[in-house]
Amino acid sequence: MKNDKGILHGRPKDPSALLDIIRDVQGRHGHVPEEAVSGIAAHLGLSKAEVRGAVTFYHFFSLEPRGRSTVYLNDSITSRMKGRAAVAKAFEQEAGCRFGEVSPDGSIGLFPTSCIGMNDQEPSAIIDGVVFTQLTPLKVGHLVRALRAGKPAQVLVDKYRDGANQSDLVRSMVANNIRRRGPVLFGPHEPGAAVRKAVAMTPEAVIEEIKRANLLGRGGAGFPTGLKWDFCRREKNPPHYVVCNADEGEPGTFKDRVILTELSRLVFEGMAVAGYAVGAEEGVLYLRAEYDYLRPLLESVLDGLRRENLLGKSIAGSRFDFDISIKLGGGAYICGEESALLESAQGKRGEPRNRPPFPVQIGYLGQPTTVNNVETLCAAAKIIIHGASWFNSMGSANSSGTKLFSISGDCERPGVYELEFGLTVRELLDIVGAKDAFAVQIGGPSGAMISRRDFGRRVAFEDLPTGGSIMIFGPWRDLFEIIDNFMEFFIEESCGWCTPCRVGNILLKEKLEKIMTGRGTRQDLADLENWGKMIKAMSRCGLGQTSPNPILTSLQNFPELYEAAVSKSRDVLPTFDLAEATLEAARLANRRPALEEVAHE
């Protein structure tokens, strides 16, 4: 492992660098070998168990070899709707191994992964860090043969798409698909205007302006941003930190990817404004590993801002110093939860913390921290420029401003839309070309699945809240398959800490599949509801508290679906089959399997 001495050489003996080191080792060897685990542990003063624990927590790190080229094929429901099965089969045939395995010659590893933020251009995959969209079985054959022949993945990108995706720093086939530009995010922006205006105000006045604008967190939870900044500023022990949550992992959301591609200046300005408001000198952009391909672009934008004195020392001639660094995730939905994100940014497993204390009190590196979503920070920058009244003139009564929606599924125009809060679901469906929609998933799997009865309701924090993920399903779709996929997602992404979440979601999925295969009863429906409520009440973070939602909201909004699937006449339909259960033992002992007794006693 002489090479790994190189990776460790010169690195500070700082445990918060753990994930960065793991990423480098994974990148060089295609996995983290046992010798590297020992070396990293010794270097950072951690136990080997801590290093292994971190490696195995994240999708993109592994203790076992993952092949010279590694394919991560998205497993979101939209991908399945757009032909994932055929693409996966082509990968398996061409590579000569199944998903979850490495090909016998060690050249290709195939692995499924949770939503990678490309729902408007599925099926998609990340291959050696390069995103490939709109895959077909034909393209897959070509890709695998070229990778096996030793071609780098980047060379195989045949077409660069719109906007900054075609810049030299990105060179990506990812499309922005910006369908509707609104006044807040996509309105005209004079670079630096927000920062210059903010530093001419007092920090208190900046917070006051954000409060008056009634800006609510755009990640989905809707916490008032001004209040969060105020709490953070009031904490006495410096240093304070600003963390930008760029870990959108909710299946179906991809709007932050577009913001980071096209509007990263605005994001960084928003972070600087937040830094000024809360009294921070350092900001961290926590970028999901799936968007690592945007990092060179983001670093270059940061350099530009430093040259323009919009970051660095004495920003815009003031006494305010602020700079931003980028921390990468390793592939884990849970890290979108702010306390798990902070753990991960500190180089650990992304397990949620107990709260209180809240991150504004004890956050990044144990210091007062405001964690804000990418879109929230953009909106904050615009509010500083144009004022709270301007922002309040848009949107609904309790949800000011606009929202960026990630639209995918069965519609004519999937992509990103900036629309004012408060429009009805039906209006939204008309805009995106989905008049025949049968079910709509508002806010991703953790949100709600609604039926036509609710299409008159409004998309806003006071009615149907959402972080922006909207998935549309036509009447020909099997809703059970969709719900089952969502449950699979939560099982995969549960950090495993709370038993109700770790075990309960598996029981829910098994129960759902019992119903799907025609062996369900009314009692099973009651169990689904009771167990779902219990999991929500007994889990300590947002993942477990929302994971039963696909089942609970569909039970509520599509009762006829479940009613039609369960037996009315019997209260229990066991799945047990005696002959099947004794088949193998009977074969081994040269006996006949046990038969169901016809008339006993």
Next chain:
Amino acid sequence: MSKPVIATASLAGCFGCHMSLLDIDDRILKLVELVEFNKSPIDDIKTFTKPVDIGLIEGGCCNSENVEVLRSFRKNCKVLVSVGECAIMGGLPAMRNGIPIKECLEEAYLNSPTVAPEDRMIPDDEDIPIILDRVYPLHEIVKIDHFLPGCPPSADLIWEALTALVEGRPLNLTYDMIKYD
């Protein structure tokens, strides 16, 4: 009015739950006044001789005979109760559930160091129950009405549950009855 009729069985269990039932001390005299026992290892009645009100079953199902007994309990008992960890979740016997049945049988009858070379065979007598591919909790095979957790459930819990069922009143679960650490 005649006394309620009770039946009990131990399937893939260790009889610990039955021992816990006997652990009710002098209340056992009250029990005799309160109920009548039918098929049960306690009175050694082998087959059901009349309809039963409450069936108590410890242990999960690990072989075909367990399944047969369980189904006969379901057929003959108005109310069926899973008693203890093994009945509810498979318990210790279910530790084999992660190991293919082939490996289990080979380890026990072919490869174990205590098997004499001339005895190396997987038993094939048709009179022996056939082992199942895994250990099943009772509720995956028949409908179970109530579950009494514990390994074993304490004598107090069994007593309270039994008397509540007999008297038709709600269960009064105190904290110490369901506290396990």
